[in-house]
Amino acid sequence: MSNATATAPNYELIQRDGLDTGLLEISMGPHHPSTHGVFRMDVKLDGETVVDLQPVFGYLHRNHEKLAENMSYLSSMPFTDRLDYFNSMTNNWAYALAAEQLIEIEIPERAEYLRVIMSELTRLVNHVSLVGFFVNDLGALGTPLLYAFREREKILDLFEQASGARMMCNYFRFGGLRNDVPEGWLDRAREVVDRFPKFLDEYEKLLCENEIILSRTQGVGNLSKELAISAGITGPMLRASGESYDIRKVDRYGIYDRFQFRVPYSEGDVGDCYDRFMVRMLEMRESIGILKQALDGIEDGPVLGNAPKVFKPKPAEAYGRIEAPKGELGFYLIADGTPKPYRFRVRPPSFINLTVLRDMCLGQKVADAVIILGSIDIVLGEVDR
Amino acid sequence: MTTPNTSPGIDLDDTTRAELERAGVIVSKVDYLYNWARGGSVWPLTFGLACCAIEMIASATSRFDISRFGSEVFRPTPRQADLMIVSGTVTKKMAPQVVRIYNQMPEPKWVIAMGACAISGGPFKQGYNVLKGIDRYIPVDVYLPGCPPRPEAVLQSLNYLQEKIRTQDIKSDPAFTVGRRQYPVPEFTGTDLEPPYNPEVWQPPANPNAQPLEEATA
Ligand code: SF4
Numbered sequence: 001m002s003n004a005t006a007t008a009p010n011y012e013l014i015q016r017d018g019l020d021t022g023l024l025e026i027s028m029g030p031h032h033p034s035t036h037g038v039f040r041m042d043v044k045l046d047g048e049t050v051v052d053l054q055p056v057f058g059y060l061h062r063n064h065e066k067l068a069e070n071m072s073y074l075s076s077m078p079f080t081d082r083l084d085y086f087n088s089m090t091n092n093w094a095y096a097l098a099a100e101q102l103i104e105i106e107i108p109e110r111a112e113y114l115r116v117i118m119s120e121l122t123r124l125v126n127h128v129s130l131v132g133f134f135v136n137d138l139g140a141l142g143t144p145l146l147y148a149f150r151e152r153e154k155i156l157d158l159f160e161q162a163s164g165a166r167m168m169c170n171y172f173r174f175g176g177l178r179n180d181v182p183e184g185w186l187d188r189a190r191e192v193v194d195r196f197p198k199f200l201d202e203y204e205k206l207l208c209e210n211e212i213i214l215s216r217t218q219g220v221g222n223l224s225k226e227l228a229i230s231a232g233i234t235g236p237m238l239r240a241s242g243e244s245y246d247i248r249k250v251d252r253y254g255i256y257d258r259f260q261f262r263v264p265y266s267e268g269d270v271g272d273c274y275d276r277f278m279v280r281m282l283e284m285r286e287s288i289g290i291l292k293q294a295l296d297g298i299e300d301g302p303v304l305g306n307a308p309k310v311f312k313p314k315p316a317e318a319y320g321r322i323e324a325p326k327g328e329l330g331f332y333l334i335a336d337g338t339p340k341p342y343r344f345r346v347r348p349p350s351f352i353n354l355t356v357l358r359d360m361c362l363g364q365k366v367a368d369a370v371i372i373l374g375s376i377d378i379v380l381g382e383v384d385r
Numbered sequence: 386m387t388t389p390n391t392s393p394g395i396d397l398d399d400t401t402r403a404e405l406e407r408a409g410v411i412v413s414k415v416d417y418l419y420n421w422a423r424g425g426s427v428w429p430l431t432f433g434l435a436c437c438a439i440e441m442i443a444s445a446t447s448r449f450d451i452s453r454f455g456s457e458v459f460r461p462t463p464r465q466a467d468l469m470i471v472s473g474t475v476t477k478k479m480a481p482q483v484v485r486i487y488n489q490m491p492e493p494k495w496v497i498a499m500g501a502c503a504i505s506g507g508p509f510k511q512g513y514n515v516l517k518g519i520d521r522y523i524p525v526d527v528y529l530p531g532c533p534p535r536p537e538a539v540l541q542s543l544n545y546l547q548e549k550i551r552t553q554d555i556k557s558d559p560a561f562t563v564g565r566r567q568y569p570v571p572e573f574t575g576t577d578l579e580p581p582y583n584p585e586v587w588q589p590p591a592n593p594n595a596q597p598l599e600e601a602t603a
Contacts, residue, residue: 149448
């Protein structure tokens with residue numbers, strides 16, 4: 001196992017135009033402001049061009065799966081919050097979906113609506129912060145990120161009122177939700193949702209046709225549809241490469257079959273950083289549409305079904321998957337008749353999306369490698385688990 | 386109007402002070418001035434490890450606005466930073482880098498251990514790859530509990546740190562007495578860290594149930 005900075009820089013002399021130049025090997029990370037956490041890329045550079053790239057993982061390996069196999073099913077719920085820590089609600093949902101397959105359980109109507117509302121709000125939080133960080137990586141220090149976080153706070157306030165926590169909500173239960181939302185919450189949510197398009201207009205005006213963004217992202221980090229499909233890429237990244245695949249449409253888990261929404265995807269067979277950025281901007285609009293329908297359709301009722309007090313499923317396997325903001329998030333459980341899962345496996349979207357990083361970066365400038373990484377949208381809690 | 390008494394410990398009544406000030410003389414202590422300047426411009430390192438980092442970023446954004454306390458200048462390089470906010474889970478693979486970054490920071494330097502993970506391993510304490518508290522390798526000034534702590538709590542921990550800075554004494558300041566403090570970087574062997582802690586900064590707590598050897602054998 002190699003130690004982080006122990007490798008000495010490796011210079012290989014190459015001849016170019018009668019000059020001796022060297023290949024330079026640099027290690028970006030694990031402490032690097034653009035790696036979105038503790039991720040490391042060993043990059044080989046010829047001048048400024050990336051000729052080789054090796055990702056190095058494991059700096060945030062927190063033993064999620066092993067810990068979960070040693071505790072009861074429900075105790076893993078708060079741990080799923082910490083996988084992709086931007087999107088605790090969707091993580092909860094994927095896990096609940098998997099566990100709900102192991103037992104017969106009826107989910108009340110109101111809980112289904114609230115689940116959709118929460119996960120679409122989460123999608124807004126994720127995409128808006130991602131775009132902020134992405135533009136931050138491009139060099140627009142501050143402003144877009146501050147705008148993004150301003151909107152994020154409004155949604156986090158809603159989460160806090162409903163679940164008691166801003167980030168680590170731990171709000172879902174097998175068979176529903178932990179508690180109902182407080183009085184007046186739906187009105188406040190409606191207000192936030194109604195105001196959001198105004199912010200999006202402003203954001204789009206600021207960013208979408210910005211000269212610098214266009215020239216730095218168009219044609220950078222190309223990912224072909226073919227490679228994306230064969231590498232198992234999901235989520236906005238796959239859609240930016242031209243494949244309209246969305247688990248909300250394919251599986252129609254929960255009550256997604258009741259809502260009208262479109263799946264934005266880019267035309268053509270190749271997706272670049274700009275496509276990935278635009279797909280997310282458009283997805284936010286669709287999420288607002290879903291939120292409006294859900295907030296109109298929701299009715300009073302219980303939020304927790306007939307969940308057994310002791311969760312002890314019969315031996316079985318289950319795989320629950322959802323369209324998380326970053327892609328397909330799946331939980332695979334093997335029950336062996338005890339109150340603990342025999343196997344607990346997470347299919348993390350950002351880890352699998354990261355596998356094409358090298359293909360996208362080769363031949364690009366090193367400064368572009370940073371934004372290519374930013375456009376993938378990784379969260380290290382989920383990549384390393 | 387007189388300025389607030391900036392020289393506690395110097396025996397000077399308010400009238401004399403006011404008179405001196407009118408003549409353009411301010412009586413103060415070097416310590417006070419030093420600490421006032423240092424406490425008001427603590428530059429944190431842009432250093433995120435896990436979930437807590439997001440709340441650290443949130444504390445710098447417009448709603449919480451850490452710049453009210455003089456700490457909005459997040460520096461990506463340890464050479465320009467005063468404060469390391471260890472925000473998140475320190476795994477065994479990451480711990481050597483954290484210590485190395487700490488070693489690279491110039492004096493004066495402080496550390497805030499943010500979140501349950503950085504304090505003790507937090508929810509992941511049982512895991513085989515998680516360091517049970519960064520204070521085993523580097524000295525921590527403020528412990529900030531929470532999972533994650535709210536941004537307001539980040540601000541409060543900064544206030545506590547400023548309070549601590551206010552009590553500092555130049556005579557015993559490591560910046561002048563020992564120079565840049567550096568601690569041995571542990572080595573990640575693939576399964577564990579070697580050594581498991583730095584005895585200079587951390588000792589395992591005494592076991593209250595332990596009996597002296599003679600008693601136990603008697
Ligand atoms: S204390 Fe909680 S929020 Fe902070 S890094 Fe650890 S698990 Fe994440």
